[in-house]
Ligand SMILES: [Fe+2]
């Protein structure tokens with residue numbers, strides 16, 4: 001669905017940025033799915049699109065949050081020079097709490113509705129929790145792109161980037177790079 005070349009695990013910050021772009025793409029796709037359901041009902045295209053979105057969030061986004069929570073966030077805080085460390089730690093604490101809210105919105109609101117569409121059991125999805133999940137994903141990835149990735153580029157050494165990339169590969173059972 002996104003024919004963009006995938007960077008290797010030796011370019012972990014580019015990989016993180018690429019997942020953010022894919023999340024934004026899937027959020028836009030969800031908006032189009034709402035319109036499609038209203039105009040054409042729960043046809044085969046709608047069911048396939050819903051299934052595609054569910055797999056993406058269950059697999060790719062779950063791994064991505066693990067990359068950030070298990071390794072990336074702490075690596076950036078630890079690498080920050082002392083005068084900046086408290087500010088970076090506060091940013092990371094906010095990002096972690098956004099992950100928790102996103103996970104509960106996904107599991108409790110968005111995923112059940114998308115699965116119902118995938119299975120052809122409903123012809124509509126939406127509501128305030130879906131809108132909140134959609135807008136928070138965009139806010140969250142924008143905050144990571146604009147505030148955290150520039151700090152990672154500034155502070156992480158090539159050895160630390162390699163460690164991050166090796167961890168990402170290992171969690172996916174893939175070779176490095
Ligand atoms: Fe994140």
Ligand SMILES: [Fe+2]
Pocket residue numbers: 016020064068141144
């Ligand atoms: Fe992220």
